[in-house]
Amino acid sequence: MNKYWINANEVSVEMFRGASEEILHETGVSGFFETMLWINNKIPLLNYHANRLKHSAKIQNIKSNIAALFRSDISLMPDFEHGLAKYQVFHSMSSNRVDRFLSVENPRSYPASNWTIGIATFLPEESLVLDAMSGGIKSTERSAYEQLQSKYLSDQYAEILVKDDNDFVVEGTKTNIFLIKANQIITPDLQGGGVAGVMRAYLIQQMKSCGITVQIEPVTIDTMNSCDTMFLSNALIGLWPVHTLVDAGQNSHSKNTKHPLIAKIRTLLPREFKHG
Incomplete structure (x- = not known):
């Protein structure tokens, strides 16, 4: 089952997609993201993803502890044998607001x-x-x-x-x-x-x-x-x-x-x- 969260609050797919589209088209907003496997309730290479999020936040001059927020946010994810997780962080330079978008969906299928x-x-x-x-x-x-x-x-x-x-x-x-x-x-x-x-x-x-x-x-x-x-x-x-x-x-x-x-x-x- 696909699941979606904005700033640690679970939302509908319609609200998630609408909010992410809106923020992507805002002036003065930058962002970064990670795409990850979610296998048997674990993310392979979790520390590597967390470290790159920390580095990304530093590059975009975000003061929040994004790596810690990421670990907290993914604890909300449900039991999932095999899924595709995406974590997006958006930063408004005018208001200094930071928004976090997390989704877990069915994985993509590729030929063996x-x-x-x-x-x-x-x-x-x-x-x-x-x-x-x-x-x-x-x-x-x-x-x-x-x-x-x-x-x-x-x-x-x-x-x-x-x-x-x-x-x-x-x-x-x-x-x-x-x-x-x-x-x-x-x-x-x-x-x-x-x-x-x-x-x-x-x-x-x-x-x-x-x-x-x-x-x-x-x-x-x-x-x-x-x-x-x-x-x-x-x-x-x-x-x-x-x-x-x-x-x-x-x-x-x-x-x-x-x-x-x-x-x-x-x-x-x-x-x-x-x-x-």
Whole structure:
């Protein structure tokens, strides 16, 4: 059963959606959010989500203890074997008001082959002007990403890749990117903008702890095209290998989804994400 709360008060879906739409269109309101799995009454990577909320509040100059409020708010969530939780924080700069929106709904469904066989991705010609001052947070201002998804996401392409105005590949519209080249991991540097995902942070920490070399650096299109293989991650899917990368010129680049490093990295995932 789907449930909705605003500032720890349970509300109807109609009230929730109406209030969130209204606040999204208010002048002088900024916001950030987390999307999380809710499995057997627990959120995997809970501390990572709480820490990013704390960081997001600092970036947006919010004085409230958002991480503590988040932990209190999620205690309201019902028994749920498998759900999708979303936590949104909105900050009015004129009144300094902070509003918290929490929802738990049925999870999204993806083909099992996304984990086992892998996916095809598309890199469009368009570049996005990213905010270098965003600090890696998940801003509620997602219209540019949503436009790319609306235009290119399809049964053929499970994810759309994003490049910045310097033509560096930064991320997917809903995922972070990892390349494997010469048995090293390369993931894009996000100092120029982009979302620093909690699964990205978790995997980088785990890979380094078991001796896998991880390079965080700007990624060119040529580097991505020529890598041995690549995979995408976020806190909802865990890890999807990429078997095919297609660019705007319809050039297709095949990737080795059976690379031994992908198999090793799968073992590092939290148990809730170990598909296939």
